[in-house]
Amino acid sequence: MAATAVVVPGCERPPPQAANPRPPYLFFNAEDAAFVEAAVARLIPADDAGPGALEAEVPAYIDRQLAGAWGAGGRMYRSGPWLAGTPEQGYQLPFTPAELFKNSLRAIAADVGKSNRGKLSKLEPQEQDAYLRSLENEPRDLGGVPSDVFFQLLLDMTVEGFFADPVYGGNKDMVGWKLVGFPGAYANYYEFVDQHGIRFTRPPMSLGQDAGGTVHLHPVSSPPAAAKGR
Amino acid sequence: MAARRPEVDAVLIGVGLVGTLLGRELTRAGLKVVGLERGEARDTVPDFQGPQVHDELRYAVRKALMSDNAKETLTFRHTSRGTALPVRRWESFLPGSGLGGSIVHWNGQTFRFQEDDFRQRSRLIERYGSKFIPADVTIQDWGVTAAELEPHFDRFEYLLGTSGKAGNLQGKKIPGGNIFEDPRSREYPTPPQKEPYGSAIFRKAADNLGYHTYPQPSCNLSQPYTNPEGLSLKTCTFCGFCERFGCEHFAKSTPLTVLLPVLLKDPNFELRTGCNVLRINLDGARKTATGVTYAGPNGEEVEQPASLVIVGMYAQNNARMLLLSGIGAPYDPATGKGVVGRNYAYQTMSYPQVFFDESININPFMRSGANGTMISDFAGDNFDHGPLGFIGGAYIGEIMTNGRPIGFHPTPPGTPRWGSAWKKAVARHYNHTSTINVHGSSVATRHNYLDLDPTYKDAWGLPLLRMTFDFPENDLRMSAYCTEKAVEIGRSMGGRLVTGAPRKRPYDMTEYQTTHNTGGTIMGTDPSTSVVNRYLQSWDVSNVFVIGASNFPQNGSYNPTDTVGALAYWSADAIVRKYLKSPGPLVPR
Ligand SMILES: Cc1cc2nc3c(=O)[nH]c(=O)nc-3n(C[C@H](O)[C@H](O)[C@H](O)COP(=O)(O)OP(=O)(O)OC[C@H]3O[C@@H](n4cnc5c(N)ncnc54)[C@H](O)[C@@H]3O)c2cc1C
Ligand code: SF4
Numbered sequence: 121m122a123a124t125a126v127v128v129p130g131c132e133r134p135p136p137q138a139a140n141p142r143p144p145y146l147f148f149n150a151e152d153a154a155f156v157e158a159a160v161a162r163l164i165p166a167d168d169a170g171p172g173a174l175e176a177e178v179p180a181y182i183d184r185q186l187a188g189a190w191g192a193g194g195r196m197y198r199s200g201p202w203l204a205g206t207p208e209q210g211y212q213l214p215f216t217p218a219e220l221f222k223n224s225l226r227a228i229a230a231d232v233g234k235s236n237r238g239k240l241s242k243l244e245p246q247e248q249d250a251y252l253r254s255l256e257n258e259p260r261d262l263g264g265v266p267s268d269v270f271f272q273l274l275l276d277m278t279v280e281g282f283f284a285d286p287v288y289g290g291n292k293d294m295v296g297w298k299l300v301g302f303p304g305a306y307a308n309y310y311e312f313v314d315q316h317g318i319r320f321t322r323p324p325m326s327l328g329q330d331a332g333g334t335v336h337l338h339p340v341s342s343p344p345a346a347a348k349g350r
Numbered sequence: 351m352a353a354r355r356p357e358v359d360a361v362l363i364g365v366g367l368v369g370t371l372l373g374r375e376l377t378r379a380g381l382k383v384v385g386l387e388r389g390e391a392r393d394t395v396p397d398f399q400g401p402q403v404h405d406e407l408r409y410a411v412r413k414a415l416m417s418d419n420a421k422e423t424l425t426f427r428h429t430s431r432g433t434a435l436p437v438r439r440w441e442s443f444l445p446g447s448g449l450g451g452s453i454v455h456w457n458g459q460t461f462r463f464q465e466d467d468f469r470q471r472s473r474l475i476e477r478y479g480s481k482f483i484p485a486d487v488t489i490q491d492w493g494v495t496a497a498e499l500e501p502h503f504d505r506f507e508y509l510l511g512t513s514g515k516a517g518n519l520q521g522k523k524i525p526g527g528n529i530f531e532d533p534r535s536r537e538y539p540t541p542p543q544k545e546p547y548g549s550a551i552f553r554k555a556a557d558n559l560g561y562h563t564y565p566q567p568s569c570n571l572s573q574p575y576t577n578p579e580g581l582s583l584k585t586c587t588f589c590g591f592c593e594r595f596g597c598e599h600f601a602k603s604t605p606l607t608v609l610l611p612v613l614l615k616d617p618n619f620e621l622r623t624g625c626n627v628l629r630i631n632l633d634g635a636r637k638t639a640t641g642v643t644y645a646g647p648n649g650e651e652v653e654q655p656a657s658l659v660i661v662g663m664y665a666q667n668n669a670r671m672l673l674l675s676g677i678g679a680p681y682d683p684a685t686g687k688g689v690v691g692r693n694y695a696y697q698t699m700s701y702p703q704v705f706f707d708e709s710i711n712i713n714p715f716m717r718s719g720a721n722g723t724m725i726s727d728f729a730g731d732n733f734d735h736g737p738l739g740f741i742g743g744a745y746i747g748e749i750m751t752n753g754r755p756i757g758f759h760p761t762p763p764g765t766p767r768w769g770s771a772w773k774k775a776v777a778r779h780y781n782h783t784s785t786i787n788v789h790g791s792s793v794a795t796r797h798n799y800l801d802l803d804p805t806y807k808d809a810w811g812l813p814l815l816r817m818t819f820d821f822p823e824n825d826l827r828m829s830a831y832c833t834e835k836a837v838e839i840g841r842s843m844g845g846r847l848v849t850g851a852p853r854k855r856p857y858d859m860t861e862y863q864t865t866h867n868t869g870g871t872i873m874g875t876d877p878s879t880s881v882v883n884r885y886l887q888s889w890d891v892s893n894v895f896v897i898g899a900s901n902f903p904q905n906g907s908y909n910p911t912d913t914v915g916a917l918a919y920w921s922a923d924a925i926v927r928k929y930l931k932s933p934g935p936l937v938p939r
Pocket of ligand 2: 569570571585586587588589590591592593595596597598599600601602717718719
């Protein structure tokens, strides 16, 4: 039967956008997102070595982590008393990662605003770098969070989102893995480990691919005889 | 009031490595045994299946298999003058939880401790004189010899199927194996794993320098193997997801692959998971344990009476259980008196790196948890310490376990921490860098110890364990010496740049070194300086046996688990052959 489009009067909607380039955020508001997008684009920039953290959709990774159990402080010891401690005693703030981000981002919005140059995303790249470096190296208070602690978490999560499996929302098209040559979730290098110095050129594999299937793996640079001509 | 379950012959606190070994030996001897494990029941199928198990973020970064800090952690300070604060997330070491224990997510690096470890104090005095041992260093003899443990090492390695090459077969030295090792009665059950590229480069360099290279003994198997329990292991595929992960391939030896399937079928054995033991119960005279009390899966308290209590909860937890139960006098650093919590020690690691030319593809992702090429020329007392002025040593090897990029993206010193220059450096060096492990020993001192925290509590309202630790002066000197030797080898590996700094103070709880925590319930021959006797029986309560790396009076140069397994079999043998025939102290006090 041929499909017919049924139009209910009064309910006409514009057709869905062909391809929304970015997944919707769960945790960040628009202002948070603008900062994080601008910041990660400086932490791991797109350049002649390849796409950067923004192209890898690292902001989506960070957003989902903060919206989930980890962001809520899951599996973290969260009883007081809360004392500052030494750096070697590890993280001792009462904030969950989500709280830490929210407080910091709110304070940063006011902070960047103060300088009369508006939002981080509006600054020139060098100014953006200078601002990020000031968070990193000249710690100040961001709503109870020392800015270097926030910066470190942002940097750690940017690296995670760039190199984690794409199923978590970052590392889009496995660009992080392609940059360094990490093959991803393959399970078997038995035949290659003693082929010393071999160049492994097979495209990487994500957890999202070939679930449950057996991975037969051959380096493209030296296909086994049986695989030739296929 | 706690519900009371029917009495059994023996109760296991923890069903990790030690619990599983003891469970098997005691049920085999005809005892009714209950195993209480705080974590979940799990198995290779369906819990560790590919590709999902190859998830660096979930397992290595977020540490899915480690114990949940929200429920239980420990507190830490550097000296007894400081305020200990809770370890809110695991970073420096990674104790596990769940059926099979921490060894489910181990690497499989499998070494025997040596005679000069077991008799460390006596040996050093014999060789260098008693002034050689610094005054605040409290190293001791174990009360057991390498020869006594040999049959138990042998049995444990044949259970695991360990891959390796003997260096001393019944006294005959064999080049290509570790010629410094004590005599072993037979070859390893399976041959060594294949040698990866970086290790081959290390081998050539170290051989040229006149050292004695050998393949790292491994519990990632080199070939299929059926163990004496009738369980089969398969060949390791060098998947690069070993430490911190379960093995989908049945290639890594853990209780789940080498023993539990047999134990769980035994009608004398009952496993209860989700059961967190709160204390060992004692009779009125406090000389005999009557059983244990645990919080069941719903939180309800249950009393489990038992004639014999086996404490196998992992090193620090063992010490905590004795402190919570009031068994043995707690150690007091001010007076040096008391024993429980005494002689806590750790490991003193450093990691030189060799940065190669871009034509050298190291392929760091093609690795197993325990394959590399190494030397023991600077381990233990294998070299002359006389002119050097420190105790202990390190094994040195090109031992890389993975190339998972969140955790592994080496850059040379001076590289910015972020930005284009960082990104280029990561891309340039990822596949062209080798890491050398300097796996160093750790002496016990007066100042490093465990006790109960006065402030912080676990989810059941019980005090957390408090750890007071910093690197001893002795170990910093050891690390400086051994790291320099490793850097020399690194230089002759032909890299463009070799980096490497020895371990420094202060100890940093946020940096992973190893999960090789030792001491706290140490073994010995004198009840005033040890918690358990040479059979790992409590000096104070003779129907309690405490087993684990907590028995080590100090830590050696090697990874602990082979020695933990041998001690477990040694203790089980004493229980079955001596204790059950006439319950009571096996060594008079
Ligand atoms: C990441 C990592 C890598 C490692 N790699 C190596 C290596 O390569 N080579 C090596 O030699 N060693 C290695 N180890 C160390 C090895 O895992 C341990 O030596 C070994 O597991 C110790 O065995 P155990 O029985 O004492 O403790 P575990 O195996 O940890 O078992 C203890 C069990 O007790 C349970 N438990 C604790 N408290 C309670 C309670 N209150 N009630 C009930 N149950 C409880 C725990 O949940 C756990 O299951 C590694 C460890 C880690 C974490
Ligand atoms: S490296 Fe080998 S033993 Fe370790 S998880 Fe992978 S296949 Fe298993």
